[in-house]
Amino acid sequence: MTQLQNVSIIKKANIYFDGKVTSRTVLFPDGTKKTLGIMLPGEYEFSTDLKEEMDILAGKLDYKLTGQDWKTIEGSGVFYVPANETFQLKVHTTTDYCCSYLNE
Amino acid sequence: MTQLQNVSIIKKANIYFDGKVTSRTVLFPDGTKKTLGIMLPGEYEFSTDLKEEMDILAGKLDYKLTGQDWKTIEGSGVFYVPANETFQLKVHTTTDYCCSYLNE
Numbered sequence: 001m002t003q004l005q006n007v008s009i010i011k012k013a014n015i016y017f018d019g020k021v022t023s024r025t026v027l028f029p030d031g032t033k034k035t036l037g038i039m040l041p042g043e044y045e046f047s048t049d050l051k052e053e054m055d056i057l058a059g060k061l062d063y064k065l066t067g068q069d070w071k072t073i074e075g076s077g078v079f080y081v082p083a084n085e086t087f088q089l090k091v092h093t094t095t096d097y098c099c100s101y102l103n104e
Numbered sequence: 105m106t107q108l109q110n111v112s113i114i115k116k117a118n119i120y121f122d123g124k125v126t127s128r129t130v131l132f133p134d135g136t137k138k139t140l141g142i143m144l145p146g147e148y149e150f151s152t153d154l155k156e157e158m159d160i161l162a163g164k165l166d167y168k169l170t171g172q173d174w175k176t177i178e179g180s181g182v183f184y185v186p187a188n189e190t191f192q193l194k195v196h197t198t199t200d201y202c203c204s205y206l207n208e
Contacts, residue, residue, distance in 0.1 A: 003131070004112065007111060009140065011161060012200060015200070036117070040144075096119065098115055
């Protein structure tokens with residue numbers, strides 16, 4: 001799916017890490033949401049509330065989920081983070097992503 | 105208007121200047137489009153095809169239209185760039201913007 005259709009988007013950006021990580025929030029008619037974001041090179045730690053699907057659209061990064069080894073995505077790939085967990089990222093090149101927040 | 109409603113958004117980001125300027129394209133039912141973007145500190149030059157409305161949502165920057173003096177926006181503000189022109193920006197802090205492409 002190259003477009004998110006029939007959605008609303010919050011104009012104001014979400015800005016983290018002094019602008020090195022930014023995203024826009026997209027709201028769907030069924031009440032779910034996604035964020036479309038950009039991460040510049042750097043090391044970051046994030047925490048989840050809901051389960052998250054991190055769909056990497058372009059870029060190169062390493063990610064580490066709690067209790068697991070570091071893994072690498074280059075170009076595109078998907079990983080899932082459980083609810084209420086912390087995960088670490090080492091972003092090597094400008095990375096474009098779509099994060100889905102999953103109620104389950 | 106804090107949300108853009110009943111729109112489609114192209115998932116893939118537009119990435120310029122090694123990721124220091126990025127945006128997402130939002131498509132409206134009437135065929136018009138806007139981009140929602142982030143600019144990190146730096147100096148940039150852009151060219152227009154259509155007339156553009158640059159709505160600064162947050163940040164601080166100087167802008168210079170062809171044949172005019174430098175002007176400053178801090179916090180929020182709007183400027184217009186005619187079609188088929190070049191304009192210059194000096195971005196001082198992470199800047200969040202909404203660009204509308206105007207057919208006129």
